[in-house]
Amino acid sequence: MKIVDSKQFLLEKSKRTKEDVDFDQSVLAIIREIQKNGDVALKSFTEQFDGVSLDSFQVTKEEIEEANQIVDETFIHAVKNVKKQLIDFHEKQVETSWFMEQSEGVVLGQKVTPIEKVGVYIPGGKASYPSTVLMNVIPAKLAGVSSITMVTPPDETGKVDPQVLIAAKVAGVDQIYKIGGAQAIAALAYGTETIEKVDKIVGPGNRYVAEAKKWVYGQVGIDMIAGPSEICVIADETASPKYVAADLLSQAEHDEDATAVCITINEQLAQNIQAEVAKQLQTLDRQTIIQTSLERNGRIIIVESLSKAIDLANEIAPEHLELMIEKPTEYLPFIKHAGAIFLGEYAPEALGDYFAGPNHTLPTNGTATFSSPLGVYDFMKKSSIIHYTKSALMKAAPFITTLANAEGLSAHAKSITIRKDEEDA
Amino acid sequence: MKIVDSKQFLLEKSKRTKEDVDFDQSVLAIIREIQKNGDVALKSFTEQFDGVSLDSFQVTKEEIEEANQIVDETFIHAVKNVKKQLIDFHEKQVETSWFMEQSEGVVLGQKVTPIEKVGVYIPGGKASYPSTVLMNVIPAKLAGVSSITMVTPPDETGKVDPQVLIAAKVAGVDQIYKIGGAQAIAALAYGTETIEKVDKIVGPGNRYVAEAKKWVYGQVGIDMIAGPSEICVIADETASPKYVAADLLSQAEHDEDATAVCITINEQLAQNIQAEVAKQLQTLDRQTIIQTSLERNGRIIIVESLSKAIDLANEIAPEHLELMIEKPTEYLPFIKHAGAIFLGEYAPEALGDYFAGPNHTLPTNGTATFSSPLGVYDFMKKSSIIHYTKSALMKAAPFITTLANAEGLSAHAKSITIRKDEEDA
Incomplete structure (x- = not known):
């Protein structure tokens, strides 16, 4: 893992500009085909991409029952405990409607309602992510979403990971379909004979x-365009190089494009972390992935002061930010952009990934500058409420007609004055 | 304006499916050119599309001073009053950070911070929309956005509408550039020599x-993909046909693709509204636009009951919904999807467009099923906070390692156990 200064780091970073999700014509072709031919197209793409011919996409009760038999009890117990933790945190995010009597005869308000139907995409293939099921479904349930459809690609035998099925059952998913890729996103966005829009x-x-989600955005809502996972650890001389190294390595094991960065003010510490990374790496399962990821994006950056470290972290706007420093809460007010902030040496990222309660679906790729962790608020929406009495409207009338006429929209003005004329008549 | 039943209406509607914003290669070419050549490209596109060669894009203090001289005092007074109204409503939306002591040694929280830099696009050309400046800028100011850049295309003489400049000044825009179209969106998303990203x-x-916004989404945040404006009026026998007609016409004057729909339970009322629309149309300025819009999308729909009317409105999920019925508040709980809801006969849409306080930037095209009016929440974002003590982490450890190992991410598990081992050592 390379040790660099912040200038070098920023130079490298500027060369790796944020990549746009580009539009592949093949993704568009898949979407259009699903729109046109529904289930038939879905079946054919599933054969082509997942290598299995399915007579029915829906996961049956029997399959879930079977998963219940296969899966370890310790796992089910853990899933149920995590569910509790997630509910505990996320229920604080539930928003309620409010009304205000703004002035005589004027009531304004904001009505909050759940989104009715939500689709949850869970990746399949080599990786199995039951935790992601919980993280996506539980806030939707708390919001009051009435129908949650989960989709996940089947393996070559037409099965779905039983751990994912258990997580779906515990979280409260309403229906599960064995479909994946751009075709699953299109099916959710437009509906087919069996998949409800x-x-x-x-x-x-x-x-x-990701491409398919960007494409259908507008037709349906989407949460975000997720990029590879990232961690940024700020460490001072009180930090344990062992812990810092372990957390950097845990991030790097995600995939070759994951980013693990440490910012420190102490050169000796930088070297100790570097040595620990090399040492611990030897004991880990996913060494090749970690090595590639660290080579590409793993850096230990030395800066002059903690406040410089915070500035750099704000510039990175990392998905995960660990403050492994003596007084983390003192620096918290200066953190402007981060998906999740972990304070102190006993709050490693993995705690947030799996257990603590806040969502692990976080803005990546610098998008923490404008977006938030997935939350209950992503599954609720607002409607404004306006009620005026006649006399209240008449008081407002001159302002409305002035602006409507200024914009050349005289029928807007007329819709006010016609109510006035009635009064005068 | 045609009178139809709900079956006919839904049939017509199903044929007019929600249109995706498609990706025009020419829009992409403009964006890439701005990324590559910055100001030079911006200047050249402005010549090409706005027909004017500008030496400097930025609106000067002198130009704003000049606008102040030209513009009517009544207008400035109205703008200032609307600002007050908008602040009054929107400040209720300001969110604050919160923390919870979840259990012994566990502090969780949600830190709320403003987005730092926001770009506001204001259309130019034939139309001038000072009200849109207020509606977009005031929630951003309340959120605490530190830099607001407004862009709006210049006319052929290189000028910007003075009313728009006054609204920008009153609202508190930090800098204004005379650029428009896809090139302005690209300049805001990627930055150029003069325009800050x-x-x-x-x-x-x-x-x-709209296309350019969808394209750069992910690189930057965007509010929504706005479609043509819509109104849906639910009217019972207590509604004044005159008022209903005036409100439908005010919507139809926006543009040829605007949608004005009335749902009623009374055939006589339907005919009276139809007659009123025809009569009032004669007195209005934008007759050709209104006629085209009504022909395309204007419908009076007769249904059997008020509850059927509400069902249909929920299916439409209109941008604006007026309840011109005897007891509007009794039906409010059943409204699930609408951008803004106007209660009673003295709350015409124009009141909300220009004055009442809630935002007039609302979800169109059925997107009220998953999105909200523009609000302060669009200019703030959240970071999760996690702090655990050692003993709290040790209690959570078995759950975390179980899940991490189940997902095959052993370095995640290791980042927990390494902290445990230390304890045992």
């Missing part, structure tokens, strides 16, 4: 899923 | 602006 699609996926 | 872009625009 949803209002919003959430959940991570590969490049094709 | 922003974190989020809001504001309405034509098809090219």
Whole structure:
């Protein structure tokens, strides 16, 4: 893992500009085909991409029952405990409607309602992510979403990971379909004979899923365009190089494009972390992935002061930010952009990934500058309420007609004055 | 204006499926050119599309001073009053950070911070929309956005509408540039020599602006993809046909693609509204636009009951919904999807467009099923906070390692156990 200064780091970073999700014509072709031919197209793409011919996409009760038999009890117990933790945190995010009597005869308000139908994409293939099921479904349930459809690609035998099925059952998913890729996103966005169209699609996926989500955005809502995972650890001389190294390595194991960065003010510490990374790496399962990821994006950056470290972290706007410093809460007010902030040496990222309660679906790729962790608020929406009495409207009338006429929209003005004329008549 | 039943209406509607914003290669070419050549490209596109060669894009203090001289005092007074109204409503939306002591040694929280840099697109050309400036800028100011950049295309003489400049000044815009179209969106998303890159872009625009916004989404945040404006009026026998007609016409004057729909339970009322529309139309300025819009999308729909009317409105999920019925508040709980809801006969849409306080930037095209009016929440974002003590982490450890190992991410598990081992050592 390279040690660099902040200038070098920023220079490298500027060369790796944020990549746009580009539009592949093949992704568009898949979407259009699903729109046109529904289930028939879905079946054919599933054969082509997942290598299995399915007579029915829906996961049956029997399959869920079977998963219940296969899966370890310790796992089910853990899933149920995590569910509790997630509910505990996320229920604080539930918003309620409010009304105000603004002045005599004027009532304004904001009505909050759940989104009705939500689609959750869960990646399949080599990786299995039951935790992602919980993280996406539980806030939707708390919001009051009435129908949650989960989609996940089947393996070559037409099965779905039983752990993912258990997580879906515990979280409260309403229906599960064995479909994946851009075709699953299109099916959720437009509906087919068997898949009901949803209002919003959430959940991570590969490049094709991300492209398809961007494409259907507007037709349905989407949560975000997720990029590879990132960690930024700020460490001072009180930090344990062992812990810092372990957390950097845990991030790097995600995939070759994951980013693990440490910012420190102490050169000796930088070297100790570097040595620890090399040492611990030897004991880990996913060494090749970690090595590639660290080579590409793993850096230990030395800066002059903690406040410089915070500035740099704000510039990075990392998905995960760990403050492994003596007084983390003192620096918290200066953190402007980060998906999740971990304070102190006993709050490693993995705690947030799996257990603590806040969502692990977080803005990546610098998008923490404008977006938030997935939350209950992503599954609720607002309607404004306006009620005026006649006399209140008459008081407002001159302002409305002035602006409407200034914009050349005289029928707007007329819709006010016609109510006045009535009064005068 | 045609009278139809709900079956006919839904049939017509199903044929007019929600249109995706498609990606025009020419829009992409403009964006890439701005990324590559910055100001030079911006200057050249402004010559090409706005027909004017500008030496400097920025609106000067002198130009704003000049606007102040030209513009009517009544207008300035109205703008200031609307600002007050908007602040009054929107300040209720300001969110604050919160923390919870979840259990012993566990502090969780949600830190709320403003987005730093926002770009606001204001359409130019034939139309001038000072009200849109207020509606987009005031929630951003309340959120605490530190830099607001407004862009709006210049006319052929290189000028910007003075009313728009006054609204920008009153609202508190930090800098204004005379650029428009896809090139302005690209300049805000990627930055050029003179235009600073922003974190989020809001504001309405034509098809090219919408496409460009969808394209740069992910690189920056965007508010929504806005479609043509819509109204749905639910009217019972207590409604005044005159008022209903006036409100439908006010919507139809926006443009040829605007949608004005009335749902009623009374055939006589339907005919009276139809007659009123025809009569009032004669007195209005924008007759050709209104006629085209009504022909395309204007319908009076007769249904059997008020509850059927509400069901249909929920299916439409209109941008604006007026309840011109005897007891509007009794039906409010059943409204699930609408951008803004206007209660009673003295709350015409124009009141909300210009004065009442809630935002007039609302979800169109059925997107009220998953999105909200523009608000302060669009200019703030959240970071999760996690702090655990050692003993709290040790209690959570078995759950975390179980899930991490189940997902095959052993370095995640290791980042927990390494902290445990230390304890045991």
